[in-house]
Amino acid sequence: MSQVNRLAKGGRIDRSQALSFTFNGQTYQGFAGDSLAAALLANGVDIVGRSFKYSRPRGIVAAGAEEPNAVLQIGSSEAAQIPNVRATQQALYSGLVASSTNGWPSVNTDLMGILGKVGGGMMPPGFYYKTFMYPQNLWMTYEKYIRKAAGLGRSPTEVDPDIYDQMNQHCDVLIVGAGPAGLAAALAAGRSGARVILADEQEEFGGSLLDTRETLDGKPAADWVAQAIAELKTLPEVTLLPRATVNGYHDHNFLTIHQRLTDHLGEVAPMGQARQRMHRVRAKRVVLASGAHERPLVYANNDVPGNMLAGAVSTYVRRYGVAPGQELVLSTNNDYAYRVLLDWLDAGRKVVAVADARSNPRGAWVEEARARGVRILTGSAVVEARGSKRVTGARICAIDVKAHKVTSPGEVLDCDLIVSSGGYSPVVHLASHLGGRPEWREDILGFVPGPGNGIQQRIDAGAVNGVFALGDVLANGFEAGAKAAAEAGYKAVSGSLPQAEARQEEPMLALFQVPHDKPTARAPKQFVDLQNDVTAAGIELATREGFESVEHVKRYTALGFGTDQGKLGNINGLAIAARSMGISIVQMGTTMFRPNYTPVTFGAVAGRHCGELFDAKRYTAMQAWHLKNGAEFEDVGQWKRPWYFPKNGEDLHAAVARECLAVRNSVGILDASTLGKIDIQGPDAREFLNRVYTNAWTKLDVGKARYGLMCKEDGMVFDDGVTACLADNHFVMTTTTGGAARVMEWLEIYHQTEWPELKVYFTSVTDHWATMTLSGPNSRKLLAKVTDIDLDKDAFPFMSWKEGLVGGVPARVFRISFTGELSYEVNVQADYALGVWEQIIEAGKEFDLTPYGTETMHVLRAEKGFIIVGQDTDASVTPDDLNMGWCVGRTKPFSWIGKRGMNRDDCLREDRKQLVGLKPVNPNQVLPEGAQLVFDPKQSIPMQMVGHVTSSYMSAAMGYSFAMAVVKGGLKRMGERVFAPLADGSLIEAEICSSVFYDPKGDRQNV
Amino acid sequence: MSNVNVYQQRPADIAGQSPLHHAGLHELVGKGRKNAGITLREKKLRGHLVIRGDAKDAGFSGGVHKALGLELPVALTLVADGDTSLQWLGPDEWLLIVPGGSEFEVERKLRTALDGQHFSVVNVSGGQTLLELSGPKVRELLMKSSSYDVHPSNFPVGKAVGTVFAKSQLVIRHTGEETWELVIRRSFSDYFWLWLQDASAEYGLAVEA
Structure with a gap:
């Protein structure tokens, strides 16, 4: 313990x-x-x-x-x-x-x-690549094995109790990283009055300043951090986001930040608090101050526990008061790494030796270590770690970096900790998320972000920019912050920066893979990418097998895959591949990085768009009644529509049969509020209708209504509905429920772009009117009980409308029918609809008024052969294909949308798929909707398919099953047979017939 | 007048049910957290009229002014006089909100003032409602809900926009320093109500009648 x-x-x-x-x-x-x-x-x-x-x-x-x-x-x-x-x-x-x-x-x-x-x-290396090349069905087996072996972690099988949310942010300057560069940038930008967001992934702001042994103004650097944060907190337009990783840099300077609000408090967030928050940021400018990652050296057995990064050990010692070992050996090629020796000695631990690849290092940090008695072996490196579960020793040899050779037998030093530093890799990930190629800089032996090319409005600052000395980093950050604010339109404010100690530094020496006395393939494993178990030998094998492009090397070996994204191993890997092929790192190039920088929880991605809030649900004004009366609901677009109203444990089929018979024999009521309704006003309204509908509107009198078909330019049906003439310059159009928004847009687009000269305006009134449909032979008697409108069949004929009171509420009543029965559609302002509905329900008791849902509506309209756009059509169907040529005004003087399209040769072929009725030979068999049809069931597979079933039901009124289908040349095949071979091997035989099954003359709706 | 079908759609003696009637907001009055960051009030059963016409036509803008005493607001703004407000919705479209029950009379006034011109007025009172949100945390709630920038430098008092909100759309109006209004469609009102309760949970939500 x-x-x-x-x-x-x-x-x-x-x-x-x-x-x-x-x-x-x-x-x-x-x-x-x-x-x-x-x-x-x-x-x-x-x-x-x-x-x-x-x-x-x-x-x-x-x-x-x-x-x-x-x-x-x-x-x-x-x-x-x-x-x-x-x-x-x-x-x-x-x-x-x-x-x-x-x-x-x-x-x-x-x-x-x-x-x-x-x-x-x-x-072996190349496993992924080779596996993908072999038969697909084996992949499943491999995947199982890989997943189990890889141990990628597992997702919970129970519902997460926490809340995750999202917040949209807009700022002038987003600063990524709150190390010295980021803090300086925030001060510069913040003081100008710009809207600034400073985000940092760590628990505290400060980055390297939290554990550096360097001072600012002669005081611990952390003091300045505290002072800077205190000032930033006083600036009202500065937002500070700690524990917030900028994970993705997307188009148009849109960045996503994953903030962990309570992860530091416990595994479940305190009551009422969101656990994590995704900030979706639009930034005018981004200051990228993401710093650099120290690069390990690649040597034999460099994965044995006890091999660490030099800087990481400094962090553990100085920030956490933890010394992960006793006796330390350092292997390096640069000055900065020497700080760990001083930190280690200050911690009271023993430094065994330093192996410096350079021949005569004399920088200030080096001298300071030397003065404290550290043994420095120059021109040397740790070539191999000893130990299996923990480092027990380090073998240090003299090396020739240029020849990539070990030049001395070396010595084995006892130690329990080997730290290495091969230089610093700027964290270029975000800068390359949009495809910007990082650029190699030989002077710092690292890739820096490529230019934003205008795609990223970005300024780099500090270590990511190849600036490493503390004083320079602060100045670079301040300048970047001021520039970003200025570019966002703010006047820069000057300010002083704390003084860092100046030190003499010497250049580092290019060293990536440390040579071994054996060839790479025979030496103990030298790991390049620890997370993906990629070794130097694996990379050499890849190039030998001909995978020379950097992208191929990556995929062959898995270098930089997955959640790691090449943070430690990428550059060493590239350098090894380049050396193995005898080319430079610049010629080799680098792979790119994709979002996310570190893993993001699904919760943060989903935010609050889950559970009840997964999507908007739309309800009509009668929803409370539907709920109270046990409706089952169906999704129609975002609407929740009553599907059927089961009674006494009825299933769908029993309820629908009962509801259908009620409408055919007495009267039913349907909530039709969801139909799209568009109010059209203007002297040219009628002409506009002539052009957007296929049929003619010139002669529709005031007080009358007419069914209309709408096509796209290609002549294919895209919506339908009844439009009524309310007054000379006034119409109300109905659309399908799902098509309401797109029809509205369609009208506006045509008006604005093609016919702006037509004087007409459109306004959506879908939500304003609630609509209840009374349908059935008793609907007139029922409506008469609650209205003052004269319902006499001559005073109020089929396809007309009247205004009057229904249940005491001013209403427009349309006598139109989607069931083939005598029907009235009552429209009232939605605020008063529920009361009217309830009065009708009450008045309907004597007629056994039956509420019915969309399923019954579908059956009843199909019995009449009425189409549903989107069910019986699929954007490849012309009015003629539907046998609805009667609804096309071929002689209209001005052209109309779809006229030219539907008259193309292909649309006039007689063997096009045409809408017909189907009667299964076995009246109890219901064809599955979507079933493919063939003329000859005995042909061999693949069969020639001639159409498919679009709608299919059991009819309670007629006592047999029936369907609508599109069949090639079907309109000329009345009485012929088609067959539906089903997936289970069975076959349903049906006769082609008229699609109007019930009351073909239309007597019932016209009484 | 005879070219269009206009009539009093609201019954005189029957109480209406606003789109949030089912939420029972009146029962929630006084039950929220003390010092709630957000206070919600449904300004229910107002008269809502959509006016369309040519803003560049002096006859149209003059006629609207004559009928309402309000100038046509320019893009992305609204003007108000007491309980009457006129909001720009698009280059040729405005939303007029008037005290509930007066919409028929106002429409007649507009039609008289604009007689002989090409325009449209449509009563949409039953199709939408107005929610007022006030308090120090409304801006944060809006930031959770909409990707539109609601910072006062971009969204000053007097501005109004139609924009995305959660997974749907609505109109946001900034009517006072800490006061905002949402115009929501009836069929979406339950979704927005659920969303607003959820998004305001951490700040505290109070309901006013």
């Missing part, structure tokens, strides 16, 4: 607040302020998981987002499971439960490890 690696003092942790947590079932203690990784290291936990492919034990390597190994599963309960959490980015909280995602049952004894070592070639 003791924290063996915890230093007696130091760090930004609160030692008065001990927190206990468990890892792989074992309980440990840490302190408030620890990251999970810091707490694990404090407790001497060396192994945090097993590797992806070879199942080798792995320990913590880094201290930030670049950590490749400590990718853990968090959560004590099933519902709170979170996969892919980097222990380096997870704040410790009391009761945290974490486990390895790989290497069950125990990370310390792993069966896979034995297999991995013995088998060796189970998953």
Whole structure:
């Protein structure tokens, strides 16, 4: 239970607040302020998981987002499971439960490890690539194996109890990263009055300043951080987002930030708080101050726990008061890495030696270490780590970097910690999300972001820009912030910056893969990408097999795949591939990065658009009544429409049969409010209708209504409905429920772009009017009880409308019918509709008035052969195909939409698929909708298909099943047979007939 | 007048049910958190008229002014006089909101003043409702709900826009420093009500009659 690696003092942790947590079932203690990784290291936990492919034990390597190994599963309960959490980015909280995602049952004894070592070639490099090339059906098998072995973590199987939400932000300047460059940029931009967002992925702002041994104005750098934050908090237009990772840089300077609001408090958010928030930001300018990742050196066995990044060890010592070992060896090619030696010595630990690849390093940090008695072996490197579950020694040899050779037998030094630093890789990920190619800079041996090319309005600052010395970083950041604000239209405000100590620095030496005395393929494994288990040998193999493009090398080896996105390994990998092919890194180029920079929870992606709020649900004014009366609902677009009203446990079929008979025999009522309604006014309204409908409107009298068909330019039916003439210059058009919005747009587009000279205006009144349809032989008697309108058949004939009171409410009543029965559609202002509906229900009791839903409506209209656009049509059907040529005004003087299209040769073919009725030979068999039809059921497969069923039902009124279908040349095949061969091998035989099954003369609606 | 069909659509003696009638807002009055960050009030059963015409035609703009005493607002703004407001919806389209029950009379006035011109007036009172949101946290609630920039530098008092809101659309009007209005369609009102309750949960929501 003791924290063996915890230093007696130091760090930004609160030692008065001990927190206990468990890892792989074992309980440990840490302190408030620890990251999970810091707490694990404090407790001497060396192994945090097993590797992806070879199942080798792995320990913590880094201290930030670049950590490749400590990718853990968090959560004590099933519902709170979170996969892919980097222990380096997870704040410790009391009761945290974490486990390895790989290497069950125990990370310390792993069966896979034995297999991995013995088998060796189970998953050679190129496995993915080769697998994809082999038959598809094997992939399923491979995938299962890979997933299990890879241990990518698992998603919870229970509902997440937490709330995740989203917020839309707009700013002048978004600053990515609150290290020295980002803070300076925020001060410069913030002081100008610009709207600034400063986002940083860590628990605290400050970045490297939180653990650097450098001073600002002679004081600890963290003091200046506190001062800068205090000032930023006073600026009203500055928004500070800690624990917020800028994860994606999308088109038009749109960036997504994943903020973890309560993840540091516990695995479930406190009551009433959102756990995570996705900020969707539109930024005029972005200051990219994302810093750099230290690059490890590639040497043999560099994955054994106890191999770490030099800077990460400084962070653990200075920020968390944790020294992850006793005796340290450093292998490096640069000056900055020497800081870890000083930090290690300050911590009271032993530095065994430094292997510096350079022949005569004399920089200020080097001299300071030398003055403290550190043994420096120049022209040397750690070529091999010793140990299996923890480093036990380091073999240091003299090397010839140019010849890539080991030049001395070297010596093996005992140690338990090898830290390496091969330079610094600017974090270019965001800059390349939109395709901007990073550019190689030989002076810093790293890729910096390429120009934004106007796609990204971006200014880079600090280490990402190849600027590393602290004083320069601050100045660079301040300048970037001022420039960004100025470009966003703000006047720059000057300000002073704290003084950093000036130090003499010497250039680093290009070293990526450390040579070994054996060839790469025979040397112990030299890991390049720890997360994906990619070795130097694997990369060389890739190039030998002919995969020379950088993108091919990546896919062949999996370098930089997955959640890692090449943070540590990418540049070493490219350099090894380049050397193996004898070309430069510039010639090799780099792979690109895609969002997201680090994994994002699905919760944050979904935000509140889940559960009840998944999508908008639209209701009519009668919804309360429908609910009270037990309606089952059907989705029609976003509308919830009553589907049927089951009584006494009826199923759909029983209820629909009852509802159909009620309408045919007495009277039913339907809520038809969802139909689109468009009010059309203007002296040219009639002419406009002539042009958008296929049929003629010139002679429709005031008081009358007419069915209309609408086509697109290609002559294909796209909507239909009844339009009534309310007055000379006034019409009301109805559309299909789903087509309301697009018909409205269609009218506006044609008016605005083609016929602006027509004096006409359109206004949607869909929601204003509630519509109730009374249908059935008793509908007149029923309506008469609640209206003052004269319903006499001559005074109020079929296809006309009247105005009057219904249930005391002013109404427009249309005598139109979608069932073939005597019908009235009552329209009232929706605010008064429920009362009218209830009065009609009450008045209808004596007629056994039956509420019916969309399913019954569908059956009744199909019995009459009335089409439903979108069900019986599919944008490839002309009016003639529907046998609705009667609805085409071929002699209208002005052309109309669809006229030319439907007269193309192809649309006039006689063997086009045409809408017909089908009567199954077996009257109890209902054809499945969508069933394909053939003329000859005995032909061999593939059969020649001649059409399909569009609508199909059992008719209670007629006592047999029936269907509508499109059949090639069907209108000339009346009485012939078609067959529907079904998936289960059975066959349904049907006779082609007229699509009007019920009351073909239309007597019933015209009484 | 005879060229169009206009009549009193609202019954004189029957109580109407606004789109949020089912939510029982009056029962929620006084039950929210004290010092709630957001206060909601449905300005229900108002008269809503959509006016369309040619803004560049002095006859049209003059006629509207004569009938209403309000100048036609320019793009993305609204003008108000007491409970009457006139809002720009599009280059040739405005939303007029008047006290409930007066819409028929107002429409007749407009039609008289615009007689002989080409225009349209359509009563949409039953199809939409007006929600007023006030309080210090309304802006944050709007930021959660809409991608439109609601910062005062971009959305000053007097501005009104039709925009996306959650997964649907509505009109946002900025009517006072901490006061905003939403014009929502009847059929979407339950969705918006659920959304607003959810989005305001962390700030506290109070309901006023």
